[in-house]
Amino acid sequence: MDGAAIPTVLVTNDDGIDAAGLRLLVQALVSTGRCRVLVCAPASDQSGVGHGITWRHALPAKPVNIDGATAFAVAGTPADCASLGVSGALFNGIIPDLVLSGINIGSNCGYHIVYSGTVAGAREAFMRGVPSIGLSYDWVASRSSTHDLKLAAESCLPIINSVLNEIRNKTFPLESFLNVDVPTDVSNHKGFKLTRQGKSMIKIGWTQTSSGVSIKGDATANMYTNDTTDTEKISSSSPAQEQRWYKRVVRVTDTNSEKEEEGNDIDYQALQEGYITVTPLGALSCSEIDTVPYFRGWLLHVIDNSCSSSL
Structure with a gap:
């Protein structure tokens, strides 16, 4: 991005x-x-x-x-759209300086990030x-409104503008991207x-x-709630047809494992406390770091057993 050009x-x-x-984010x-x-x-x-991807x-x-x-x-997935959008093919050679994915109706924290199309786009x-x-708002059906969603989009502008400044100055780290979640009570959030x-x-x-009718309502918005209201008839016995239909039902949000982690800087916990959470993410898994010593010894054991059994 040229220093004098609009990003x-x-x-x-x-x-x-x-x-x-x-639409509200674009606005x-x-x-x-x-x-x-x-x-x-x-x-x-x-x-x-x-x-x-397609x-x-x-x-x-x-x-x-x-x-x-x-x-x-x-007619594709969020990852398809992001890939096409940054390729230069769709917008006559224009490559964006920044990509925003959202603002999603529903939060994206913890392991839920794996399922999220919003985070995937980013x-x-x-x-x-x-x-x-990636930008998400912790929508709660009984409390949230379109006005809250508008406020959520606007509350992300300081982050967006700051990132654009860092990009212009060539100081934005390219080793990660950001995942931002805005709390339900956005008008009284506690800051970033x-x-x-x-x-x-x-x-x-x-x-x-009883049938293959889709669940009504926004799937993402209900992921972190216990609201399983649906218009489908629940069948307690097998249907007459050979083909059976099953649907997912949200039981509860499991935060016990998160509470066991050290520190007060965990995304979902901080979001529930009223903060706008800013989480740096990457595309590589770091979980193998702690388990490498174990698997190094384990693999040697596998090799030894393999050699012994071949004799």
């Missing part, structure tokens, strides 16, 4: 191009007048698809009218060498807090249903 920001998400979160960016806004987002809701067929990209932005709806851009931020990814996750059960 270009690409926006994607996993809730789909018509989602309120994306907030455009209102600042500090960047050129491009949008490349899924044509339909892709919540919970993780980092899946490999076997071409993807259609349809122009969409969004005030102040150049936008395309793509991760894909990061893997392609473009600085990126640097956090680490914790181990919180949703305990999922399965129940047999």
Whole structure:
């Protein structure tokens, strides 16, 4: 990015191009007048698809009218959209300076990050060498409103503007990307807090249903709640047909493992305390570091046993 040029920001998400979160984030960016806004987002809701990509067929990209932005709806995943958006192929050679994925309706913390299409969009851009931020709002159906979502998008502007300044100064670290979560009571948030990814996750059960009707409502928004309200009829016995249908049921959010971790800088815990959490993430797993000594000895044992059994 040239020091005198206005930066270009690409926006994607996993809730789909018509989602309120994306539209409000674009609106907030455009209102600042500090960047050129491009949008490349899924044509339909892709919540919970993780980092899946489309490999076997071409993807259609349809122009969409969004005030102040150049936008395309793509029949693909968030990772597809981020990859296409930063490639230069979609926007006539333009490579964005920053990619924003969100703002998601529902938080993305702990192990839930693995499932998140929102985080995957940011991760894909990061893997392609473009600085990126995943943005999520801890939506609670009984409390949250579109106005809260608007405030959440606006509350992220200081982070976004600061990152753009770092990019302009060539001081933004390219070894990681950021995952930002905004608390439910956004109007009374306690400020920004640097956090680490914790181990919180949703305990999922399965129940047999009478048909293959999809669960109504936004899947991501309900992931961290116990709300399992559905219009489907629950069947306690096997249906007459040979084919059976099963659906996921959210049991409870397991935060016990997170509470056992040391420090008060764990993402989900800090989010519930009212902070806007800022978590640096990467694409490489570091879990092997602590287990390398064990597996080194284990593998030698496997080799010894293999040699002995071949005699």
